[in-house]
Amino acid sequence: MSTGILLQIAQTLLAILLAPLLMGWVNQCRAWLQGRSAPPITQPYRTLRKLFHKDAVIASNASPLFRFAPYMIFACMALAAGIVPSVVNDLPFSLEADVIVLVGILALARVFLALAAMDIGTSFGTLGARREMLVSFLAEPALLMVFFTASLISQSTELPVIVETLAHSEFAIYPSLAFAAVAFWMISVAENARIPVDNPTTHLELTMIHEAMILEYSARHLALIEWAVALKLFTYSALGIALFLPWGIAGQGDIAAMPLALLAMVVKLALGGAALSLLEAISAKVRLFRAPEFLGTAFLLAVLGMLIHFLLEV
Amino acid sequence: MTLTYHLQIVNLLAAVLLLISFSMLSQRRITGLITLFALQGAALAMSTLLVAWSTHQHHLYYSAAITLVLKVIAMPWYFFRIVKKLDVDRDVEPMINIPTTMLIGIVLVIFSFNLALPISQLSGTVMRSTLGIAMATVLLAFLMMITRKKAIPQVIGFLAMENGLFFAATSTTYGMPLVVELGVALDVMVAVFVLSIFFFQIRETFDSLDLKHMEKLKER
Numbered sequence: 001m002s003t004g005i006l007l008q009i010a011q012t013l014l015a016i017l018l019a020p021l022l023m024g025w026v027n028q029c030r031a032w033l034q035g036r037s038a039p040p041i042t043q044p045y046r047t048l049r050k051l052f053h054k055d056a057v058i059a060s061n062a063s064p065l066f067r068f069a070p071y072m073i074f075a076c077m078a079l080a081a082g083i084v085p086s087v088v089n090d091l092p093f094s095l096e097a098d099v100i101v102l103v104g105i106l107a108l109a110r111v112f113l114a115l116a117a118m119d120i121g122t123s124f125g126t127l128g129a130r131r132e133m134l135v136s137f138l139a140e141p142a143l144l145m146v147f148f149t150a151s152l153i154s155q156s157t158e159l160p161v162i163v164e165t166l167a168h169s170e171f172a173i174y175p176s177l178a179f180a181a182v183a184f185w186m187i188s189v190a191e192n193a194r195i196p197v198d199n200p201t202t203h204l205e206l207t208m209i210h211e212a213m214i215l216e217y218s219a220r221h222l223a224l225i226e227w228a229v230a231l232k233l234f235t236y237s238a239l240g241i242a243l244f245l246p247w248g249i250a251g252q253g254d255i256a257a258m259p260l261a262l263l264a265m266v267v268k269l270a271l272g273g274a275a276l277s278l279l280e281a282i283s284a285k286v287r288l289f290r291a292p293e294f295l296g297t298a299f300l301l302a303v304l305g306m307l308i309h310f311l312l313e314v
Numbered sequence: 315m316t317l318t319y320h321l322q323i324v325n326l327l328a329a330v331l332l333l334i335s336f337s338m339l340s341q342r343r344i345t346g347l348i349t350l351f352a353l354q355g356a357a358l359a360m361s362t363l364l365v366a367w368s369t370h371q372h373h374l375y376y377s378a379a380i381t382l383v384l385k386v387i388a389m390p391w392y393f394f395r396i397v398k399k400l401d402v403d404r405d406v407e408p409m410i411n412i413p414t415t416m417l418i419g420i421v422l423v424i425f426s427f428n429l430a431l432p433i434s435q436l437s438g439t440v441m442r443s444t445l446g447i448a449m450a451t452v453l454l455a456f457l458m459m460i461t462r463k464k465a466i467p468q469v470i471g472f473l474a475m476e477n478g479l480f481f482a483a484t485s486t487t488y489g490m491p492l493v494v495e496l497g498v499a500l501d502v503m504v505a506v507f508v509l510s511i512f513f514f515q516i517r518e519t520f521d522s523l524d525l526k527h528m529e530k531l532k533e534r
Contacts, residue, residue: 173322175329296413297340303420304332311427311446312325 008091012082019081019234020044020227022273029277044230051223059120059216069116070217070224076109077231083159086238087261088250089167090160098157099147102239103140106191109228110136117213124205128212131288135197135209138295139187145302146187149180150243152309159242167246175312179305181244186298188236190291192229195280197291207285234269241268320368327361328444331481332423335454338474339419340412344402344466348393351470355385358477362484373492374484380499381480389473389506396510397466402523408461415461419454426450434486444485451478465516465523469509476502 024041031038040046058066082093083102097105114132117125151157153174154165166177190197193210202208214225242249248264250257286294334354341347359381366374408415430446452475459471476498483490490498513523520527 173319173326175326178326178329179333293340293413296416300336300416300420301333304336304423307423307427308329308332308447311431312329312443 004090004092007088008082008093011087011091012078012093015081015086015234015238016078016227016231018269019230020048022234022237022269023230025270026233026273026277029274030280033277033281044226048223048227051218051226052220054219056219056221058218058221061120062216063119065112066116066119066216067221069112069119070221070228072112073109074224074228074231076105076112077228077235080105080109081231081235081238084235084238085159085163085242085249087258087265089163090251094159099151099159099162100144100157102159103143103147106232106235107136107140109232113213113225117216120216122216124212124215127205128209128215131209132213134288135190135291135295138292138299139190142183142295142299142302143187143191145299145306146180146184146243149176149302149305149309152306153177153313163242163246163249164251166243167249174309176305176309177244179301179308181240183298183301183305184240184243186294186301188240189276189279190295190298192233192236194276196283196286196294199285207288209288237269237272238265241265241272318368320364324361324364324368325444327357327364328447328481328485330357331361331451331477332447332454335451335474335478336416336419338470339415339454339458339461342412344397344464345394347467347470348390348397351393351474352386352390354474354477355381355390358481359386361481365484365488369488371488373495374488376492377480377484377495380495384499384503385473385477388503392506392510393466393470396513400513400517400523402464402466409463410461415457419457422453422457423450426453442486445482448478448482448485451475451481454478463524463526465509465513465525468525469506473502473506 021041021044023044024039027043028038028041079093080102082091083097083105085091085094110132114129117129117132119125147157150162150166153176154162156162156165189195193200198209199207200210203211205212210229214222217225245268248261248268250261331354334350334357338347338350338354341350359378362374362378362381365371366378410418426449427446430449434442434445455471455474455478458474459468462468462471480498516525516528517523
């Protein structure tokens with residue numbers, strides 16, 4: 001048990017430390033694809049260091065919630081990153097918390113972010129919070145549907161069991177999982193504020209969603225939120241890999257398989273990040289009022305995946 | 315799961331067919347619709363080919379070839395030409411807005427899956443479970459015909475419906491006899507030609523392909 005806990009801590013720390021690197025890689029790929037000279041891959045670390053060294057400026061009418069929220073959001077994201085099996089499969093966190101708890105933890109972080117955005121009372125914060133809620137209340141049921149499709153195949157909502165079923169059983173093509181994978185891609189694009197739904201680099205009032213919410217934050221608070229955003233991207237990527245491409249993950253106690261699992265994870269993350277930046281480079285941002293349609297399509301695909309599971313795979 | 319790999323791929327293609335039907339429902343532009351129709355034909359031809367290969371039904375090779383030539387190459391090319399000639403590739407809002415149409419589509423899918431379940435038990439083919447998807451494809455194409463205002467999307471809906479019927483025939487009885495299939499292919503082709511003449515006539519009379527103008531023909 002104690003090795004399990006040690007491994008759990010190691011994996012969570014690894015996720016926390018690697019998350020900005022993934023962000024840097026995605027930014028670098030995107031810059032290449034857009035024909036700009038790319039920032040170094042360690043740029044997110046430098047930004048974080050710079051922000052941690054600055055003095056925080058906080059609005060005079062901010063409540064304690066405003067100071068507390070960044071720590072809460074970061075903690076939630078770190079916990080979520082710990083639950084998703086990335087390198088080792090049967091770790092204590094993921095045995096304790098199933099996918100529904102994971103969705104709940106992500107929702108908790110979102111609620112705190114939205115509350116903190118409305119706390120100061122500027123119009124931008126409120127606008128951002130409302131838009132975020134619009135996007136996320138549509139994305140959350142779709143995400144649950146994706147999880148249910150995977151759960152129907154493996155007869156369990158626990159991530160280790162799902163991963164185990166898909167990684168180590170006889171190879172079979174699951175049409176339902178193909179639908180769920182497309183839906184999951186759309187959801188993670190929306191949840192991570194990437195291009196068809198939101199643009200992570202914009203500060204244009206008409207279009208921004210996520211950036212509008214964190215405009216009032218500075219210094220260490222901003223650094224924690226940026227770090228949490230990177231962790232969220234990492235968590236969603238690891239989740240996608242665990243659900244749809246789980247081959248190569250190591251079981252608990254299988255120390256010999258771990259270096260290979262780590263290598264597989266890094267390669268898969270690198271490919272996933274490159275694919276994300278490619279799709280971002282070729283697609284245009286949709287209007288905010290088209291976002292419900294985008295997420296409605298994701299929900300539809302997830303539901304279709306479930307239906308097809310009942311028709312073709314039972 | 316005891317199915318062999320090529321039958322699993324047929325199942326996957328059936329799922330893709332359903333997915334394309336839904337994308338057709340949500341597609342606003344006419345050229346996009348034509349591309350999707352060509353893709354649907356390609357998926358259909360490929361699944362027919364796989365079934366032919368795995369069950370050694372030789373006439374299915376001919377069906378696959380007819381589908382490929384007619385529905386993937388000839389008709390889309392012809393439609394692209396008409397669209398270019400008539401210059402009608404603009405955003406069209408359907409009668410019911412698209413998210414609502416999609417929800418109705420899901421209800422239709424559930425309905426047809428339920429309906430197909432007892433029927434497919436009676437059939438003895440290896441891919442009988444895809445009958446539900448074939449029926450859903452037919453119903454979704456029908457829904458598209460109902461909700462669109464312009465003439466070309468309606469005709470594409472009609473052709474997509476034919477695709478669904480063809481898939482249903484392949485999945486339950488390994489396809490119709492070759493004579494019937496040739497007859498249907500010819501019928502569909504003639505229908506497309508006749509309808510395309512109608513397009514030009516409608517456009518000449520009303521200066522638009524929007525079929526709501528046809529209501530003016532009513533006597534008051």
